[in-house]
Amino acid sequence: MTGLDDFMLRALLAGIGVALVAGPLGSFVVWRRMAYFGDTLAHSALLGVALGLLLQASITPVVAAVCVALALLLVALQRQRRLAGDTLLGILSHGSLALGLVVLALMEGLRLDLLGYLFGDILSVTRTDIAWIYLAGLLVSAGLVLMWQPLLADTVHQELAQVEGAAVGPARLGFMLLLALFIAISMKVVGILLITALLIIPAASARYFARTPEQMALLASLMGCLAVGGGLSASLQWDLPAGPAVVLVAVLLFSLSLAWGRRE
């Protein structure tokens, strides 16, 4: 295999691994109106990167840990009623992004590809990255299968689900942990600022073609894979930045789905 083929193949493998998980996870983000929540978790990932570099540890697990910590903090803070949920998210989202940037800037003698973290660097994924993506991806998928029914019941009607004895609390918490894990593995592919796009756009594109939640989740995975394939090809063809190209193809697919949905 030539060098060119090799890095493209790795990029494709990584992108597809992320897109497959993003389908069902993103569907829930859309159904539960948690797009801003996803953004907030993603922004905190930069703080994780800084921390990982400071500790000289492997970055992916540290980023996952920081996202989990922020998710737990958010759950705790949302119990108070003084500030509206989105205000709180805004504060934490931009606060953690700014803190991450400042900490990275303060670290002396560090040559860091900041743009790579912010917008993704899929063409430089290593075999280790791919292993992380598929390992965590399997974990996220297994978790989603386990909590699918209670989480969906909770999404449709919280109190009804609770009265019917669904494990609503564990499912909610579990979902946030899965989201945190997903962000840690997909950061390298599309970057901190574009992760939410990969969650939301394929799911929204799948809406018009689905009759059940499960169909929508699977179709979202498919849409995500198409976006990754198309984006990488475009990036190769016209020398575009890969992460943004993937997102743009996803937006294109969404527009097509809108047109199709209007025709229906």
Add this chain to the structure above:
Amino acid sequence: MDEHTKPLAEMRGVQLTLGGRRVLEQVDISVCGGEIVTLVGPNGAGKSTLVRVLLGLMEPEQGSVWLRPGLRIGYMPQRLSVDPVLPLTVRRFLALGGKSSGSRVNEVLQEVGAGGLLHAPVRSLSGGELQRVLLARALLRDPQLLILDEPVQGVDVAGQTDLYRLIGRIRDRLHCGILMVSHDLHLVMATTDRVVCLNRHVCCSGPPEDVSGDPAYLALFGSSPGLAVYTHHHDHHHHLDERIAPLEGRGEGDDRPG
């Protein structure tokens, strides 16, 4: 009726404050098997809160809630709004409450008069159809106690009478206890065995004929124009002799249940 049976669910001396406002005060209520208890009261009287406390969704500050051990509850919430971005058929919605065989689901949908709706998207349902589907989900749990929060909400008057008749038939067949919330006493009168009139505390309770003539009930719902506690429209008022008369200026006629 059924004064001698042991209740399925009972609440004693329940008190609850929300946002600095006392919502429930010294509330006692009980439901027995085979009995239909209707909770009436003005908006903000704490009806839904009382239901939530009974269901264990909220903790009372004082007082106690007792449910018969192992009690199977079917709950029909006040409203269901499914986000347009979530594709959901009636079948999938019903399955969220637990696994049931296809034939059982069909049977229950037939019973509530929603037979043809199995594959319909939940968002396409009319108000009355949605209420019937919600009722079906509660019935699929094979309940001993049904708790219905405003079961006729968003349904036209003719449909309301139908729904109340259906609820009466369900009680007769399952012999379950039913606690329902309503803000219209006249339509439920024919169906209900006992009425509890709630305005943060229990104002009065008893058979519907008694309650509709009770001074406490009349003070809350009655014709006195000086009392503006209760703002939802009435197209008729109650005379003390239980006659129901249309209000002047409205020609909607008598909606007294048949």
